[in-house]
Amino acid sequence: MAMSADEIVSLIKESIPDAKVEIQALKDDGDHFSALVISEKFKNINKVQQHQMVYKALQGKMGEQLHALALKTSSDPQTKLT
Amino acid sequence: MSEKNIQDYIKQEISDSEVLLFMKGTPVFPQCGFSSTVVQILTQVGVKYKSIDVLSDNEIRQGIKEFSDWPTIPQLYIKGEFVGGCDIITEMYQSGELNTFLESKGIELQKPSI
Numbered sequence A: 001m002a003m004s005a006d007e008i009v010s011l012i013k014e015s016i017p018d019a020k021v022e023i024q025a026l027k028d029d030g031d032h033f034s035a036l037v038i039s040e041k042f043k044n045i046n047k048v049q050q051h052q053m054v055y056k057a058l059q060g061k062m063g064e065q066l067h068a069l070a071l072k073t074s075s076d077p078q079t080k081l082t
Numbered sequence B: 001m002s003e004k005n006i007q008d009y010i011k012q013e014i015s016d017s018e019v020l021l022f023m024k025g026t027p028v029f030p031q032c033g034f035s036s037t038v039v040q041i042l043t044q045v046g047v048k049y050k051s052i053d054v055l056s057d058n059e060i061r062q063g064i065k066e067f068s069d070w071p072t073i074p075q076l077y078i079k080g081e082f083v084g085g086c087d088i089i090t091e092m093y094q095s096g097e098l099n100t101f102l103e104s105k106g107i108e109l110q111k112p113s114i
Helices: A005-015 A047-057 B003-016 B033-045 B058-068 B086-095 B097-104
Strands: A020-025 A032-038 A068-074 B019-023 B050-053 B075-078 B081-084
Touching (some): A005 A032, A005 A047, A032 A047, A047 B081, A047 B086, A068 B086, B003 B058, B019 B033, B033 B086, B033 B097, B081 B086, B086 B097
Parallel strands (some): A032 A068, B019 B050
Antiparallel strands (some): A020 A032, B019 B075, B075 B081
């Protein structure tokens, strides 16, 4: 059972409303993505906590339906995905 | 092992090792690309570390995810602190932050002999 890019983006935005999300499929199996998530909410929390926020937004799908999500997080709107 | 023992075992391993990597497979035979990436980074940085193969015991594989509230493997611990998975360790390595962090914790780095 895989996920679509849109599903991932909408789940993230549901619990991090101000998030700007850039996503790329690394393979076309719906299982391998890379994503950049930018949000003000990431200010003053460390990288582990930022990633945990995104994993929580994905409601337990990370590591289950979603095998690989190369994740980059930032509170700086200028940050680029690659 | 019971649930409680697994968490105690994990806590003990983490406090006993300066640098500890929970991974899939072993440093010589990593069984997943993400684990292999972190192994290569630790080798490049020249830090001695202990590894635990979560594939050898499914209770550890699930237990470590609960322990750190982190859904994936690999997981790197430095001086008892969860530092990150493949993404964060790669980012830290590329920015030089990983070296600085290790040195700030008083951990010796051996430059790889070229």
